[in-house]
Structures are given as C-alpha cells and as structure tokens.
Amino acid sequence: MTENILEMRDITKTFPGVKALVNVDLHVKRGNIHAICGENGAGKSTLMKVLSGVYPHGTYEGDIVFENEVLNLKNIRDSEHLGIVIIHQELALSPHLSIAENIFLNNEIKTRGLIDWNKTNQEAQKLLAKVGLSEDPNTAVKNIGVGKQQLVEIAKALSKRVKLLILDEPTAALNDADSEHLLDLLRQFKSQGMTCIIISHKLNEIAAIADMTTIIRDGEVIETLDMSAGKVDQERIIKAMVGREMNNRYPVREPKIGNEILRVENWTVHHPDDASREVIHNVNFNVKAGEIVGLAGIMGAGRTELARSIFGHSWGVNISGQVHVNGKLANLKTVRHAIDAGIAYSTEDRKRFGLNLIDDIKRNISIASLDDFVKFGLVNDNEEYRVASEYRDSMNIKAPSPNSIVGKLSGGNQQKVVLSQWINVNPEVLILDEPTRGIDVGAKYEIYTIMQELAARGKAVLVISSELPELLGICDRIYAIAEGRITGEVERKDFSPELLMKYMTMTKEATHA
Amino acid sequence: MPKVIEKISARTENLRNRLEGVDLRQNAIFIALLAVIAFFAITTPMHTSVTPDNWSNLVVQNGYILVLAIGMVMIIIAGHIDLSVGSVACFIGSVAGILVVRPLEQHGWEWLPAFPWWGAILGAIAVGALVGMWQGFWVAYVGIPAFIVTLAGMLLFRGLALMTLQNSNIGPYPDKFRAIGNGFIDIDNRIGTKFGVTHYNLVALVITAIGILALLWNSLATRRGRIKYKQKVEPRTWFFIKNVLLAVMMGYVGVQLSRAHGIPWTLMVLVFLIVVYTIVMKKTTFGRHIYAIGGNLHAAVLSGINVRRVNFWLFVNMGALAALSGILITARMNSAVPSAGNGFELDAISSVFIGGAAVQGGVGTVIGSIVGGMIQGILGNGMNLNSLGISYQMTIKGLVLLLAVAFDVWSKKRTK
Numbered sequence: 028m029t030e031n032i033l034e035m036r037d038i039t040k041t042f043p044g045v046k047a048l049v050n051v052d053l054h055v056k057r058g059n060i061h062a063i064c065g066e067n068g069a070g071k072s073t074l075m076k077v078l079s080g081v082y083p084h085g086t087y088e089g090d091i092v093f094e095n096e097v098l099n100l101k102n103i104r105d106s107e108h109l110g111i112v113i114i115h116q117e118l119a120l121s122p123h124l125s126i127a128e129n130i131f132l133n134n135e136i137k138t139r140g141l142i143d144w145n146k147t148n149q150e151a152q153k154l155l156a157k158v159g160l161s162e163d164p165n166t167a168v169k170n171i172g173v174g175k176q177q178l179v180e181i182a183k184a185l186s187k188r189v190k191l192l193i194l195d196e197p198t199a200a201l202n203d204a205d206s207e208h209l210l211d212l213l214r215q216f217k218s219q220g221m222t223c224i225i226i227s228h229k230l231n232e233i234a235a236i237a238d239m240t241t242i243i244r245d246g247e248v249i250e251t252l253d254m255s256a257g258k259v260d261q262e263r264i265i266k267a268m269v270g271r272e273m274n275n276r277y278p279v280r281e282p283k284i285g286n287e288i289l290r291v292e293n294w295t296v297h298h299p300d301d302a303s304r305e306v307i308h309n310v311n312f313n314v315k316a317g318e319i320v321g322l323a324g325i326m327g328a329g330r331t332e333l334a335r336s337i338f339g340h341s342w343g344v345n346i347s348g349q350v351h352v353n354g355k356l357a358n359l360k361t362v363r364h365a366i367d368a369g370i371a372y373s374t375e376d377r378k379r380f381g382l383n384l385i386d387d388i389k390r391n392i393s394i395a396s397l398d399d400f401v402k403f404g405l406v407n408d409n410e411e412y413r414v415a416s417e418y419r420d421s422m423n424i425k426a427p428s429p430n431s432i433v434g435k436l437s438g439g440n441q442q443k444v445v446l447s448q449w450i451n452v453n454p455e456v457l458i459l460d461e462p463t464r465g466i467d468v469g470a471k472y473e474i475y476t477i478m479q480e481l482a483a484r485g486k487a488v489l490v491i492s493s494e495l496p497e498l499l500g501i502c503d504r505i506y507a508i509a510e511g512r513i514t515g516e517v518e519r520k521d522f523s524p525e526l527l528m529k530y531m532t533m534t535k536e537a538t539h540a
Numbered sequence: 541m542p543k544v545i546e547k548i549s550a551r552t553e554n555l556r557n558r559l560e561g562v563d564l565r566q567n568a569i570f571i572a573l574l575a576v577i578a579f580f581a582i583t584t585p586m587h588t589s590v591t592p593d594n595w596s597n598l599v600v601q602n603g604y605i606l607v608l609a610i611g612m613v614m615i616i617i618a619g620h621i622d623l624s625v626g627s628v629a630c631f632i633g634s635v636a637g638i639l640v641v642r643p644l645e646q647h648g649w650e651w652l653p654a655f656p657w658w659g660a661i662l663g664a665i666a667v668g669a670l671v672g673m674w675q676g677f678w679v680a681y682v683g684i685p686a687f688i689v690t691l692a693g694m695l696l697f698r699g700l701a702l703m704t705l706q707n708s709n710i711g712p713y714p715d716k717f718r719a720i721g722n723g724f725i726d727i728d729n730r731i732g733t734k735f736g737v738t739h740y741n742l743v744a745l746v747i748t749a750i751g752i753l754a755l756l757w758n759s760l761a762t763r764r765g766r767i768k769y770k771q772k773v774e775p776r777t778w779f780f781i782k783n784v785l786l787a788v789m790m791g792y793v794g795v796q797l798s799r800a801h802g803i804p805w806t807l808m809v810l811v812f813l814i815v816v817y818t819i820v821m822k823k824t825t826f827g828r829h830i831y832a833i834g835g836n837l838h839a840a841v842l843s844g845i846n847v848r849r850v851n852f853w854l855f856v857n858m859g860a861l862a863a864l865s866g867i868l869i870t871a872r873m874n875s876a877v878p879s880a881g882n883g884f885e886l887d888a889i890s891s892v893f894i895g896g897a898a899v900q901g902g903v904g905t906v907i908g909s910i911v912g913g914m915i916q917g918i919l920g921n922g923m924n925l926n927s928l929g930i931s932y933q934m935t936i937k938g939l940v941l942l943l944a945v946a947f948d949v950w951s952k953k954r955t956k
Contacts, residue, residue, distance in 0.1 A: 341842060363844040372842070380842055383835030385902050394832050395843040397825050405823040409769040416770075428772060448843070 031092075032057040032222050033078075033191060038089035040073055040082065047073045048087070048246045055191070055239075060213060060223045062237035062254075064230070066268055066467035070246040071226050075193055079113045080106040093191070110190030114180045116199060120168045127151035127164035130183045154182040158212060172327065174205030181212065192216070193224045198232060199465060202325035202493070203528075210236050228465075229494075230261040242267040269468050277500030278472065280479045284503065285316030287354075288487035289370075289456045294348035296336040296511075302344050306332050307511045310348070314456065314487035319478060321498035321505035322491045323527055329511035330491045331375055334458045338372035339365035352455055366395060369455035373445045375464060375491070377438075381445045384434035388426055389415035391433050391444050396452045418447035423473060439470025446477060457481060460491045475501050495524055507531045567782075568947070569896060569911050574789075576915050580922030588925045589918075592800035595793055600722060602917035603806035604629070604868040606910055608888035609895070610817050611861035613909040614854055616892050617821075619834045619901030620679065620686035622858050624693030626884035628671050629866035630876075631701040636664040636867055637710030637876040640717055657717040665863045671697065672859020673852070680851035694885070702878055711875030720809065721871025724802040740795070741802035748794025748803075751811070752787045759783050806868060813861075817906045830854065834901030890937075891916055894944040916940070 033055040040048040048070050055061045065071050076082050078091060080100030091098040093109060100106050103113075120129050127148050136147045151164035158178040162171060168179060177197060184192055194213075198206040206229075213223055213236060227233055233240055234254070241251045242264060249267045252259050265276070296307035307329050314320045324330045335342035337350055339362030350357045350368075357368035365372075374380035382391055389411045393400055400406050400414075415429035422443040426436055433444055442462060449457060459478065463471040478501065482488050492498050498505050499522050507515040507530030515530030580589040588594055608625050615622050640660035642652065655663055671693075678689040715723075725743050726732075732742030759779070766773045773779070797803055821827035829850045832840040841847055865884070870876050895912030897904030919940060923933045 338842070339844070361844070361846070362842060363846065366844045374842060379836075380838045383832055383839055383902065385835050386831065390828070390831075394828070394840075394845075397828060401825060405819070406825060406828060408823070409765050409771070412769050412771055430772070 030057050031055060032094060034090075034092040035074070035078065036090045036092065038074065038077060038087055038091070040077055040087040046246055048077070051089075051243070051246070051248050053241055053248070054251075055222060055224060057222055058217060058220050059238040060217055060225060060236055062233040062240040063224060063226045063243060064228075064233065064240060064264055064268055065243035066469065069243045069268075069467075071243055072195065073246075074243070075113055075195060075224070075226065078106070079103055079111060079193065107187050110188055111193070112184040112187050112189040112191070113193040114177075114184060114195065114197065116196040118173075118176050118180055120176055120179060122169035123167055125165045125167055126155070126162060126171070126179050126182075129168050129179060130154060130164075130186050132183075134186060150186070151182070154185050155179075157185055158182050159208065172205075174201045174208070177201065177205070177209060178212075181209075189221065191222045191224065193226075195226045196228065196465075197225065198227065198229060202327060204325065206232065228467075230264055233264070234259070234261060240264065244268060265468060276468070276472065277497075278476050278479060280483070282319070282482065282503050283317045285485060287313050287315050288352060289314040289489070290351040291337065292349045292351070294333070294337070294350070295346070296332060296343035297345040299342065299344050305511065306343060307336060310508075310511070310513050312506050312513055312516075314489050316485045316487055317482050318503050319482050319488045319490060319501055321502035322489060322508055323495060323498050323505050324491075324508035324531055325493075328508045328531070330508055331460055332511070333508065334372055334460055334489070334491060337365070338362060338370060338458065341365075341372075366452055366454070370458065371395075371449035371452055371454035371456065372458040373449050373460060373462060375461035377441050377445050381448075382433050382441060385432065387430045387432055388419065388424065388436075388444055389429040392418055392429075392447045392451055395448050399451075414451065415447075418443075418451070422447055422477060437466075437470075439466035439473070442466055442470070442474060443477075446474070450481065454486070456487045456489065458489045458491070461493065462490065463492070463494075463497065471497075495527060499524065499527075507533075509533050568951075569894075569908055569915075572944075573911050573915050573918075576918050576922070580918065580925070584922060584925040589922050590796070592796045592798075594921070594925070595796040596724075596800040596804065598914075598917060598921055599797070599807045599810075600804050600872060601921065602913060603721070603804075603810055604865040604872070605884060605887045605891065605917065606810055606913045607813060607861055607865045607868065608884055609891040609909040609913045610813055610906055611858040612885075612888040613892045613895065613897055613904045613906055614817070614821065614827075614830055615686070615858055616889070616897050616899075617834045617901055617904045618830045618851065618854055619837070620851070620854070621889065622675075622686065622690045622693075622855070622862075623885050624675065624690040624697055625858065625862040625865070625888055626881035626886075627694045627697035627701065628668065628859060628862040629869060629881035629884055630878070631671070631697040631704065632664050632668050632863040632866035633870035633876040633880050634701050634704040634710055635667050636660050636717075636870055637713070638704060639663050641710050641713055657714055660717060661720065661867055664867055665860050668859045668861075668863020668866070669856050670859070671862070672856035675859065676852035676855030679855060680848040686855075701880075705876060705878055707878070709875045709877045711873075713871060713874055718871045718874055720805050721868040722874070723805045725805065725808070727801050729802065739799065741798040741800075744794060744798035744802045747808075748791060748798070751794070752790050755790065756783060756787060806872075809864070809868075814906060814910055821906055826850065826853070831902060834903070836902075887913070887916065890941045894941060896948060898948075912944075 031054050033053070035051060035053040038048050038051040039046065051070070051074060053074065063071050063074070077087050080103050083101045084099045093111065098109070121132065124132070130151050131147055135142050136150060137143060148164050155162065155164060158181050160175060160178050160182070162175065168176060197209055201209065210232060213225070216223065225237065237254045239251060240254055240259070242249045244267070252263070290313040292311055294307060294310040295305060298304040298306050310333060322330050322333070332342050336346055337359065339359050340346055341362050350359060352369045357365070357370070359365045359368065378384060383394070392415050393411045397406060400410050412429050418424065419426060419429055424440050424443045424447070426440060433441060436444070446462070462478070463474050466474070478488055478490065490498065490502060503519050505517050505522070505527060506513050507517070507527055509531055514533040515527070517526060577590070581587055608629070612622060612625065639655045640657060675689050675693050678684045679686045725747070726741065729738070729741045732738065732740065735742060763773055763779060774782070821830070829840070829845045832843065832845060833847055833850060837847065866881065869880055873880070891913035892904060892909045893899070893912070894915055895904065895908035895910070897909065916937065919937060920933060923936065
C-alpha cells in the first residue's frame, strides 16, 4: 500500500506577470489522507485546479501521473471520469433542488432517456447512508444546515465512484461537532482504501487526521512532512507556512479596562421566518472600555443572530430588551440608529454582507460615514481619497491605490477595508463577527493588533469567533453562548478550552449530539 | 537599422507609459460616437447628416429619450428596471393637455380654469411624481420586483392615458408650451441682427462659448483638486487632447446650431439635467447610496443606508423625468395622442446599456447613457437619411445594442 496514486511532477503554472506555481512536486500515496497547507495566495487552489482539469493540459508545465498514467485533462469532466473529485470551499449545490437531485446533477439516472426518480431516490438514500445522513432525499438542500450540505457534496462525490477526493477547506464553515463527524467520515473512507487530499487552515485538524502534510509557500513546495512517523507539532507547520518563527501568534498587551460602555439586558429575539420561535433568550452581557470580550459558541448557537439583532435590528423580529451605550438607552430601530448610537458591526461574510466588491477601496471605507465627507451638500471625493490613503498606510492594506477595486484584493486586505469602514464611523462599540475567517496567519496577526489598538483607544470590542484558541489568545473575558442563551462567563485568569467547551455545549436539553 | 528599431520601440514604450492612467473602456463610447458621426457624414447623400438643420433636428428628436435615459440609468444602477416610462410619458402628455388645452378648446370643460403654460408643465411633472410614488411604494415598501410593478404600470398608465384622451387627441397646444419641445432661443436672431451678425445666431454662439468655458474650468478644477490630494491623474498630454477635442466638438455643434435656428429649448433643459444629475450621482449621498445598493444590497443595508427610502425616491424621480419626457414629446407633436411614447422604454433602456451600465446593477453613468442615446439617435437619423428601410434599421439597432454590451463584457473579462 505504499504505491503513489498521484504524482504531480515539476508543475509550473504561469499567469501573466506572476508565477503561481514553480516546479511543484506532489506525491500522494494510495489510501492516505494528504494535507496541503499554506497561506492564502500560496498556490494551493491553483494546484488543485491544475489537478482537476480547470486549467487544462497544455496551460501548465510538468506532468500529472494518476494511477501510473500521464493525464491529458481537458476539463473537469475528464478528471471526474477518472475518479478525481474536488469539493470546493463554497459549496456547489443548487439550494432549491432536493438532495437527490443535487447528488445526481449532470449525472442523472435515466431509463429510456427520462430520469428514473424512483431509482434516483433509492441510490441517493444509499449514498446518504454512507455519509451518515438520515435526511429524506427529497428535502430541498436549502432546508438543511451547512454541515449536512457538506455531507451531500461528499455523497455526490461518492456517486461518481471517486478514487481521489479533494476537499478545499471542508470545515471552514462547520461547527465542532460537524467537523468531527466529517473527519470521522474521512477516516472511515481511508480504511476503505480511498485517497484524500485536504486543504485546511485548521492545523489541529491536520495534526489529527493527516498522514502526510505538504506545505506550499509562494507557489513552491517548502517541505512534505510525514505526520505519522514523528510528532510534528503545529508550530513547525506554521513556521514553514509563514517562513518565519511565529512563537507568538497573538500579540501581547496590557489591558486598561475602564467604565462599562455596552450593556445588553434581557435581550430576546425571534426568528424572522417564524415569529413564534425564540432564537435569543433573555441575554445579558456587558463590555467595558478598553476591553476585548469574546463571544464563543458553536455554529448555530445564535452568535451572529445576537450581534445583528443588536445592530439596528438587522436580524430577527419581536425583539425585546434594552441596550445601553455609555449608560444611555440606545434606540436601535434601524442600522442607522445603531451606528448613531455608537455601535458598529463587521460581518462574518465580508463578500456577501460587507463590501461592494465592484467599487474601490475609498468608497467602501466611506460608505457608512458618508455624511462626514459632505460639504455644502456634496461629497468631497478628494477627502475620501485622503482618508482612505491614511487607512491604507495605518492598516497596511496591500493595494496599489485607494482607487483599487476591492474585489481584486486578497481576503485579509478585504477584511482590513471592512474594519477601516467601521473604525471610520468612530463607534464606541465594535462587534467583530469572525474577523479572521479565511485569512492567512500573517494577516490574522495584523487584525489582532488592530483590535488591540482599538481597545487601547478606549473602545469596547466584542469578538465572535469559531476558533476557540483565537478567543483565548486575544480576549480579556469570554461569554459562552449555546442555543441562544449565555451559558457562562470566564475571566482571563480562568481561561481554559475545556471549561469554555463545557459552557458552549451546555444545552437546555442535555441530549445535544 | 537596429538603431531605428530601438528608437521606434523606445517611442512605443514612451507612448504606452503616457497612456497609463487612461481609462480606454470609458473613452471607447466617445470614440464610438465620433465614429458613427463620421460614418454618416461620409455616407449620407450630400453629407446631409452634418448640416445645421440636421443637427438641430437630432437634438429635438432625441431629447425626450435622453431625458428618460437619465432617470433610467439611475434605476438600473440600483438594480431595477422601469418598463412603464413610455406609457407614463403618454399619460402625462394627456394630463398636460387637460391642464392647458381642454378648458380652452373643448365644450363641457369650460368650468375648469386653464393653467398658464408653466403651470401646466409644473402640474404635469407633479402628476408624474405621483405616478412615481405609486410605483415606488410597491417596489420599495411592498417589495415587489420593479420588473413586475412597471410591467403592470406599462398597461395601467397606457390605460389611464386612453381614458384621459377619451380615444381622441388633445391639441393644439399654446405656443409657449410648445416652445419647450419645438422652440429655439431667439429664433429670429434679433440680438444678432442688432449687432450686425446675420448668418449666425448670436445667442447660440454666446451660450456655446459659456458652455465650453464652463467645461474647461470644471476639468481643470477637478484635475487641480486631484493633484492637490496627490491622486493619480491622466497624463498631461492626454488631458489636453481630450479637453480640446471635447471643446472642439461642442463648438462645432454650437456653431452648426447657430447657423440653423439657434439653441433649442430642449437642449437647454437637457444640459441642465445632465449637469444636475451628474452631480447628484457623483457627489451627493443619494447618488452614492444608489451605487452602493446596486453594488451589494446586503452590504448597503448593513452600512446603515435606508434602502427603501432610496428606492422610493428613485421611482419618484423617474416618474417626474418620464413626465418631462411626455411634455417634450407632446409639445413637439403639438398633440397628445394615444400612441405617444410607444417603445420609449426600450430606447431608454438600450441607451443606458450601450452607455456602459451593467445589468447586475452598481455600474453606469449619466453621461455614458446620454452618449449611448445619442449613438442610437444618430444611427436612426443617419439610416433614415440613407433611406434605409425600417426593417434594416431595427435589425441594425438590435445588433448595435448586443455588440455594445458584448464589447463591455469582453473588455471587463480582459482586465480581470
């Protein structure tokens, strides 16, 4: 079982002006789980696109050998035909179609030219069983959670008789329980002889599951580590990824905590689609000046819902309770009211909810505080440019000019634009929802530094994150939330992942999976 | 020999460096306009297309579409569409008729006091704004897609127009009312004659000169401001060439108009609207909110923009501009007829897309849409002068729209 199922030899891929991949060698053993790590923009996705035929044969240099045959892929269909299936980070499911329809999309089971729905559903059921899903295959995909959607994607891959399964950031949007289930599933597939390539930012997962890890930086393979032989620790991987020692993943600081700025009392929120369903139950918490407070919870615990309901009732209906900012009762009827009351909220999904991707940096930064740029009824765009230039320098936004289009920036730089936008409204309270999601280690460090500077300037910072180590690293205090309730509050001196995890999974009915 | 080649390559390199910072895509539409003008100047019999009279015709014939295009581009940038503008224009033309003509001309309406011409225009625009409020209400506050609301409006307001007209025409209109669509400033050139200028309309020349100076002053002031803030600006040579070219074009059209009947009132209205709405779109929070909504609706909501209010006022604005368009066409035809404004919505929409707006919203400019509308107008006019049949005209106009947008899509892909 030590034969290589896949050998990518000397792959070089050039885009106009940039070498995205330089002489990359990747050898994957049959039946292994092979992890690929690297910062954003290191070339992981490009490599996978070469492998899956998105970039056809001839547009790159080097050879791909799969099961001892040199490949000559023209498109994705060719690679899927051979059993190479890639599941992208952004799931490619059609939300209004059923699970079964999605699984057999473009691969329909037909008798005499017509789709055989009985057989389709039957096959779908079998595949769902393999991935541990008990949903009815007729359920529309939009009605199941993102974790289950991921499993549907995998079922879809199985339907194509997959030999090499490639997963791009499969757990980025999953909560811990779903992630664990997915990793178990991969282990199970491995025992059945399937080969997996997994791209992930989550180093603890890689440490837990991978047999081999290849680290890519700036389009080159830095090293391939055998994870089973010796104990490879996460610091080692990080060091290889960033090319420098990152002893300190979280900047140190001396918090100067002042008076209470944000106080939320008896906050209750109902679901906008079903007004009888309580999503947030009687929540109470506070954040003080100069304090970074974390909000920890598994996905679906109500973190984003809580934040957005506070931010101008932008989520939820029948909202009750009180929010005080600096001791004054805040009117939060609309987002504008919330901003005027001194609250800012940067979204977890910057592309969908945060940025106008087709517009430039300066106008994205100014949009929430546009009135500040108005003189005699007209917006002063030169002033916008000047302010954006300042943020570009102080936040280290890597872009040729404040006139650069935001959609062309990397994730980390986009996040800095979002933060600039909210810092520029000069709020008292900043709620940062997943501020480091999908951005690389170096940019994360910069974001942490920015958060600390904001706290040092006397702002109240509330951070929502799925990554517990991140919260433990940067927060002064953490609230745990589960099923829409605050289930615990932990001071820095008492921080421990175990304690927080206990609170985060403390559900009303103790029968949570 | 190699030295010569070196020199040439150095020169092209130099040129390339100079062209850096020039947005070719944005300028392509102007080049297309010039090309269309040049093409018909050459092909029309006796170069009719560039005679003073034809220039004069072009302005008054296309004014009402261009007015619609201004409102339409704003709607399209916000991600909506308005299919009802032709019907609304027709309806408002007949409303203006009720206000200014009916009481004077028709039996049984004597009880209704006739409005003065300006009162009728203001009243008709107010009714147009009411129409816009109706549509804006359904789009913004009920949440029905604009396509549906305005498709319904297309039928609804055509129906109301027919009711108002009672299956006949209303007309003729008072001369002062007609002037806005068909009149010229100092058509008799009284002022010119006083100063001994007889072949050129003096007022037209003066207005053109003021226009050119204003344009140059504005470009210079904008450039100065950018430089002061250390922004990257167009290369000096390019800036110079571009502005001289624009000035020459304006001067040429102005001189031609002065040789015909002078400046049409329609043109004055149009220039006023172009200036005002360019400022609205580029420099006011309302305009910037429109771009933000079209670019990313969710992000706009979470940036504190009152999306409903913006959408509502967008449709009110469109209603008022459709009303103005209706006034222009009625004044020009000197009669409100049931078929007025047929197909205007399609002309306005294609002007906007030829002018570089994106179907997805978030992209587009007032001036681009005006140029898009002019390209269409000049095409139609030139083909008429070349005695091309309507069948060919429609085919060609369709292809132009398709190719213009295809070029846009293609150039966007290239820059990615």
